[in-house]
Amino acid sequence: MNKSLPSIVLLFGAVAVFSCSNPEEKSIPDAEINAWFDAQYEELLLMSPLQLTTQGRKDKYDQIDDMSEAGEDQRLAWMEASVKEMKEKFPFESLSPEARVSYQLWEYQYEMEKSDVAFRRMNYVFNQMSGPHTLLPNMLINYHRVDESSDMEALINRYQETGRAISQLLERAQLQTAGGIRPPKFAYDYVIQQSKALLQGQPFTPEGPEAPLWKDALLKIEKLEKEDKITSEQAQSLQNKAKAALVEKLKPAYEELIAFLESELPSLEEKPTGVSRHELGNAYYAQKLKSSTTTELTADQIHQIGLDEVKRIQGEMLAIKDQVGFQGDLKEFFQFINSDPQFFYPDTDEGRQAYLDESTSFLDEIKTKLPQYFGILPKADLVVRRVEAFREQPGAPQHYSQGTPDGSRPGTYYVHLSDMKAMPKSTMEGVAYHEGNPGHHMQVAIAQELESVPKFRTQMNFNAYAEGWALYSEALAKEMGQYQNPYYDFGRLVNEIWRAIRLVVDTGIHSKGWTEADAIQYFTENSSIAPGAIQAEVRRYMVIPGQATGYKIGMLKIQELRKEAETELGDQFDIRRFHDRILGGGALPLDILEKEVKRWIEEEKVRAE
Template identity: 50%
Template sequence: MKRFAALLLASAAITSCSPIGAQVATIECATTQTECINIWFDDKFDELVAFSPLQQTALGMKTDYDKIDDLSVEAEQKQLEWWQQTTAEMEANFDYDALSDDAKLSWDMWQFRTDQAEAGAEFRGQQYILHQMNGTHSGLPSFLISQHRVESEDDMVAFIARIGGIGTAIDQSLVRAQDNAKAGTRPPQFSYDAVIAESKKITSGTPFDESGEPSALWTASEGHLDTLTKDGVITAERASELREEARTALTDNFAPAYTRVIDWFTKDRENADAQARGVSALNDGADFYNYRLNAMTTTDLTADEIHDIGLSEVARIRTEMEAITKQVEYDGDLQSFFTFMREDDQFYFSNDDKGAQDYIDAAKGHLAFIDTKLPEYFGILPKAPLEVRRVEPFREQDGAAQHYRTGTPDGSRPGIYYAHLSDMRAMSIPALEVIAYHEGNPGHHMQLSIAQELTGIPKFRSQGFYLSAFGEGWGLYSELLAKEMGAYKDPYSDFGRLTTEMWRAIRLVVDTGIHSKGWTEQQAVDYFLANSPIPEAAVKSEVRRYIVMPGQATAYKIGMLKILELRAKAEADLGDDFDIRGFHDTVLGGGSVPLNLLETRVDQWIAEVKGG
């Protein structure tokens, strides 16, 4: 066992500014190594969060409330060096063999995150920096609107400062996009078009010009000022002063940065691919894609192996789909049933604001039902509330994927399930129920809220990290779990469930096809349409997502298959002693982990149950 020669609480101050290669701080602890390293992890998490004002806000904190993250390469490098330094400190001061099983898992997670940061640094030049999938240009305004709470004059001053700060962050992102373009890394022209269009939307209307509706950030500013004035927090005179400060921040700092994005993307568009190609066409593209698959699936599966898994799953799900066509007595083959599901009016709400509200109301109804079933399947339940909202107009895209944004650990801000509802013909009713479960309960809201609310594990595991294979694997597993809980009473809704599972199986085939096998965008769309009833608008949006986010789409099915494998193993090993609530609490009770460490947790739980 290693000896400790300095005080634990001094380590944070020492390591936060230590360069790589400096002498590593040593630590003294009067308790067990497990207790000591858990205190150390929490200290380090505080240092980690200090890098990101946005993460502080996401966690419900109001420190650095007037700042936006530094998005430069230099800031990213500084954080990488911090990871390397802290890992060296951990290895120098703690004895892995002396730790509890859970503390060993924390150690492994810390090492994993350092390894991932180092691996990612090798491929900074291959990243698409600004693109249509909630890039910085649209993500930062959305974050500010949805997560920056304004409850005081100081909060409003900070809100205005952040409007100006977004301009700096956009400029930093543009520099990175320009540098990567010089190295040969450009997203396709369709992504250029989306960035240009979204940037124009964000900077149109009041106060940028007097045409059309007020801009989203101006509307948010006015709303905050009205509330503060009505509540007597500030005077009308002070509100007028702050309104002018917000106007200046938007017109003098915010808008010019977006104009620079629009101008450069417009000028550089001709250099981008008119026909999209996979990242294997980039310099070191094959290695970059292998890195992305490893990072997204947290496995060593190759592109060929993932492709073959996808083909197998597509074939299996087609068989289950055909069974439902017989159940509803449909007279035709599966392909014609896809067309029927894709085109028949009974499967869609009206394509207007009323239809969008009907969609949201229906999603809320399904989630209310599933909430009544949760105690039968989970011992740990989330405390944070859940809301269903339509995506803000400036970032809403026809057929784009719905998504979830976390609340705060203390429940003061709800988790939000966002739906893109600008084209209701891209959002079918049969798929509505399953998507609500994926994004809400028992899916992402449950998974992420439970993680945030966990006690007894280091904060960096409960609050500080998201792994796609674990998180999206859970989301897809939860869709099937909802059927076990009594959902999908309508066979068309059950077909909707199979449709979304097929969607994720197709992703394995299409993502690897595009980025490893040279598939064109149209080949990917055609394969998608041949194997699912998903509307064509949604399919095209999906395929373009895979093109600019290589590997990410493979996480869902790979993660789900691992969770199902571990559940089957636990059921076989434990027999009558298997408790579904205990299994789910084990899966969700350790925070987001790589799939190999999830297996370790489940194996430990099995051993504990067997040991009585």
């Protein structure tokens, strides 16, 4: 999932009247503190032109964020002052339960960013998964909407600003290298390839088709001309300006980046272990686990949870193997699933379109069942798309990109389809529910549409909550009557064991000295995931330590909380109300989510009296 930014809903929660622990202390209405949060959040949001664009706003539309360490320090200093002001203005005991959650979240995000500062030169600036070298062009193509000529002028300025931002990030990568922190060699191999793809074709080279950014610029200018918003002369002028900005500002920055990356290749490890090989690596990894799981679980504890879950899920896999009458052991069944032609679409344009069409049909079908399981439903649309060619990777995981709060841009489920052998039909159904409904799209869209919480909460993202919910949604879809094909139900278990294996492999790589080969071997022996996807996955974990652990930890917590609610409430348990409680306050750290569900259970008991 690709979700990172805060929201723009201008509504406050209702005024709450309640007793305080100190009768002398005055209750503070929710509207008062929510108004303060909204004003503060607006200040914070204005520090990030890209976040504004992600939300569909055109403020600072011609700018790109300050990507320097100094810019990061400025933001953190602002957050520190904001938290201090909050504590002075709003005594915690004077707040309603809902306002206390907002208070804790505002402080929590500051404390986490403050803790990250000590390790900021350990995050690999450029990597194949989430590097800004592809993120920025993706933003310009897919998020920067051009409705008027002024929007195109702003985009042209952003081409220049992108050159500046890449140069700032390159400086950070050089500082990282000077400190002895280098990613695996494969990471820079990919980044070089991706960066060169952006500069391939016109106007950067005299021959070949239009490069991605140039093609996008021409289409946006052409649209303005067709809508009679500019003349042909103005269109030509905009084309000339866009070409100059791309060739004179953006291209040199990318060429400098490519030159640096290529100069680094001889110094990079071909067969690295995880971040524990770096000085402070163990402390850094502990911080990443805390951030990714929003728990205090150690690497050893997470590793063991993974081993236990792999064993449990394999038991369920054996039951389906026997159900379909396969003669052979589980490993042989994995090989069958991985190789039999019936489980793959052809590696053709028709096969790729068929994958997109069937995924869409699964999402259309489950959408009709949502009202039986949810009281709150998303208003925003969802579309299924293939990843753009310049950032597509064989076997790379599918992902979700959020839409705008106002619905002008739908949520998008993106699929990598360059290697159809890495995209089996069996796992396709579960992944659609994970990325779409009732998974990421539903959770993110509902959060963005909330009107009862401060704006910042409608856009918060906590890895374990968001990914845990999406993985929980894959299992929930079975309760909802999906996975009629037993092989697709097996694919659901493939997806789940995949996330359990992540707990074992991520901790193995970063805390137990596993190599890429060790991780691939464990993955291969315990799943039917395609070899190309396994390598892409392992390489993802190596450059983004800890992130992959949030999925299963989050799912297990949500399932644990549901079981507790079912036990405590008995016949009074309402699945729709439970789901509305999980989704109805936006993303939360798992410890806060647990407290909120326990509070809801007590409220439900009172309601039933």
